[in-house]
Amino acid sequence: MKKYKTSFFLALFSIPIAALFISTLLxxxxxxxIGGLSSxxxxxVILNLALATIIGIVGTALNLVGFQMLTRHEGSVRxxxxxxxxxxxxxxxxxxxxxxxxxxxxxxxxxxIRSQVTLQDLLIIRTLGFVLSVGVGLIIxxxxxxxxxxxxxxxxxxxxxxxxxxxxxxxxxRHERKKISGAIHGDIADAVTNNLIxxxxxxxxxxxxxxxKQNMRFKEIxxxxxxFIAYEGSARxxxxxxAQIIVISLCSYLILQKQIELAVAVxxxxxxxxxxxxxxxxxxxxxxxx
Numbered sequence: 001m002k003k004y005k006t007s008f009f010l011a012l013f014s015i016p017i018a019a020l021f022i023s024t025l026l027x028x029x030x031x032x033x034i035g036g037l038s039s040x041x042x043x044x045v046i047l048n049l050a051l052a053t054i055i056g057i058v059g060t061a062l063n064l065v066g067f068q069m070l071t072r073h074e075g076s077v078r079x080x081x082x083x084x085x086x087x088x089x090x091x092x093x094x095x096x097x098x099x100x101x102x103x104x105x106x107x108x109x110x111x112x113i114r115s116q117v118t119l120q121d122l123l124i125i126r127t128l129g130f131v132l133s134v135g136v137g138l139i140i141x142x143x144x145x146x147x148x149x150x151x152x153x154x155x156x157x158x159x160x161x162x163x164x165x166x167x168x169x170x171x172x173x174r175h176e177r178k179k180i181s182g183a184i185h186g187d188i189a190d191a192v193t194n195n196l197i198x199x200x201x202x203x204x205x206x207x208x209x210x211x212x213k214q215n216m217r218f219k220e221i222x223x224x225x226x227x228f229i230a231y232e233g234s235a236r237x238x239x240x241x242x243a244q245i246i247v248i249s250l251c252s253y254l255i256l257q258k259q260i261e262l263a264v265a266v267x268x269x270x271x272x273x274x275x276x277x278x279x280x281x282x283x284x285x286x287x288x289x290x
Contacts, residue, residue: 007073014066019129021059035263104186144264173225
């Protein structure tokens with residue numbers, strides 16, 4: 001980050017702001033334009049549509065700049081990190097390599113380089129954009145209707161608690177999957193690299209049996225982990241469906257009681273739809289830092 005700070009901070013600023021503009025502010029001004037139609041306020045409609053257009057264009061431009069900078073930054077960081085890491089590994093003494101499986105070491109090397117980029121994407125693309133968009137949207141809803149905002153807060157709190165519970169439940173399976181996967185890659189690479197020794201001592205069946213046992217164990221853990229995700233994901237979808245029904249019903253009631261305007265209801269529903277579309281993104285964000 002220090003070495004390539006210009007590209008990093010441009011991406012850090014541009015991508016989350018673009019997400020805010022496109023995911024939250026654009027729907028807000030569109031909803032205000034719809035509200036102007038209901039009240040037959042022509043000037044309000046024109047103004048809000050113009051603002052929505054500007055927000056859309058600026059958001060798209062920021063998104064383009066941000067991802068161009070992020071791509072340039074990640075390419076530079078990946079190359080520098082790979083060079084530095086390889087230098088440290090190759091300069092180890094002979095005893096280090098004797099005690100390490102070449103395949104497993106190579107797998108860890110690749111995973112280490114990839115993890116840096118993955119963590120950076122998680123921070124810039126997913127976390128900051130999501131937090132900024134949801135946070136500003138919640139403020140807008142709260143200004144218009146505190147009751148609607150409280151419902152959204154309860155929903156988000158419930159989702160976060162549920163996701164954290166899911167992550168904790170899956171942690172042992174996920175860690176074992178990574179461990180077994182690394183062992184499989186290491187054993188395969190070592191068997192292929194040392195194929196002459198394997199064949200000399202007629203060790204093909206032994207190597208095949210070893211990999212087969214590891215693959216079977218990986219399958220067992222995989223089915224437990226992914227099977228749990230299927231149930232957990234369905235529960236999360238049900239929560240969102242129920243929340244949307246409640247919010248739509250409440251908005252209809254508040255409009256009939258003339259406690260909120262149509263524009264507020266349109267934005268609140270669009271905002272909730274945005275959260276609904278990102279419920280699995282929330283899980284990926286929290287899981288990514290675990």
